[in-house]
Amino acid sequence: MTELVLSIGSSWQMYDLTFVVDKGLSCFRLNAGRLSAEEMQVWAARLDSLKQKGYDVDLFLDLPGRKCRVWGEFINTIPGSKLTISLSDKRSIGVRLSACGLYPSPEVGDIIKVRRRSSIVRLEVVEATNTFMTVVALDKGRVGGGYQVAVTNRYEPSQQLTFGDHLALNLVPDLQPSFVCASFSDSPSIPIMTRQKLSAIKQFPKLLSKVETKIGISALGLIAKESDGIVIGRDDLLMWFSHEEVDELTLEIIEKYIGSDKVIIPGSNYFTSLDKGLTSLSQGEAYFLKATLDLCPPFLYCNETTKANILPLVVENWKKYGSSKN
Template identity: 25%
Template sequence: MTHVVATVGPACSSREVLGDLLKAGVDVFRFTASKTPVAQLAALAEVVRELAADLGLPVELVLDLPGAKPRLTNDAYLDLAGVTELVLRFDAGPSDLTGPVPRLGVSGLGPGDPRPSVGDLVVIGDGEDALRIVEHAAGSCRAVPLTTGVIGIRRGLSFPGARDAGGAQEFTPYDLAGLRAMAGTPFDAVVISFAESADLVDRARAVLSEGVREGPLPSVVAKVETATGAASADEVARAADGILLGRGDLLLDTGPVEFHAACRRVLDAARAIGCPVLVGTQLLTSLAAGWLPHRSELATVSGLLAEGVAGLMLSEETAGATDPVRAVTLLTGLRDRYAPTTVRTALFPSRP
């Protein structure tokens, strides 16, 4: 069975819309902790659990931890149209978008993490916008926009070519706190981001075991979203309860030419051992603003359904769209056409 996964966000956080999404066919709700405290998300997850019980519908709830990723600190949108240059500050301080040269703080960088150099690209979000570094100074750099889009609030950053691939992985203090806070919450599973080894999965499970003294242990889903993670998909899939193929960051890390091959490695590795795979990001993004989905989106989603992936995850299509229910209704219709099933199964059975 292919599960319909909806990301909870501002567009679908009311009881009315959450109930409508359940009726439209959502099987799994994903709660992202990159911008919202885990305790607040857990309270909203309780609401979803209550709504599903009232409707007599099964539902699974997943907490997605952000991992170590640089993010902007802006609390307002920045329209790049007319901006000729801006400053990136690496001290995690607040952003200042006033004045002719906006100053954007960057959080999430450790002392040893690489910074972009003169001539390097900085990619924003899932690739919607990009900057070119033209001057570097201690603790900051000056950049020129290469696009004219609108930078969203606290979007993630990527520095193509500057990442230290294959280095030792450590949980951030925020992620550790999130793992420890899982006990007593309604979440059935937790997603750990940027997974590149079985060791990271094992350590996540060990932290969960410290807090969950009774009852089933939440499932651990490894988000594979780097070239190194794709190359290690065999061992990650053997250790994890599920794989989330994070295509947004994966594209940023592999580049467009190697992207498909990396996705294929993850899907094949998981299938070989029976590990469930969820595929996410930009599945039906055109519905967030347009009426008909792009033909390429329909082809991709229908192909994944025919392939039998365990789940398809909507992100901005539900979290920030004007009509989240429409995207879910279409995805459910595609599932009924290309991956019909009469048995509704759990994606993450309880782990003893």
């Protein structure tokens, strides 16, 4: 039976948690890239209180990984328009990058992609210093407000844990998650270092590695050997692959590992219609959800539930399209 893993967001209240638990859902995800340490500790305590009352709940902790976002005001782009982006995370600056920054550091001639779901804007770097970069838009679109950004023409694999990863791992003794997910696992060094860190603090949750880039997909076999399971980062993979390719990869990975001892978890983009204000899954979403569940992965991530207001719709559609297939 596939369990739906609900992502807890800043808009959640205790009544949201009790609502979904009463509906039979018991797996929850804390995203350290989106929630503060204080928020995660509060929710871990609330989940623990449910355990004390006899509820069987599981907590998934996602490390932030090396995911860079562009923050600040939204800027509409057209081909040829110029934009200056600060490489500082100072809140007083208009359009800026998140603290982890771009890696490798941007250089003149680089192609930067900014993505929100499947919408991508390409930016060409025409000036780069230690503090800012000036880019020229190659596409019509929108930039800002937390959109993912990456240097795609010379992307280098993530091989070190970030400062944010270490901060989140230091919380594991307090949070007591059943699973820890190492995000942006581009190489086996990421799960190896994560397990070493967990062992050093005498914590032994199951270790998942999330593959979210083309390089991560190519190194999947080596990454899986160092992990207890694989999370398929379907949303972030859209930076590198089309929707159709991501769907194909999802099913291929599940089929490859489903009979092994690895926990395989497809993640995100199964409920995007609900996030857009609709009340039911699209025909395509319902079809692909069924195709995924027919392979019986143990868990399925739902990222859209960070917005608490769509929880009733997610539960309703999961009961309709999801749990009936298990």
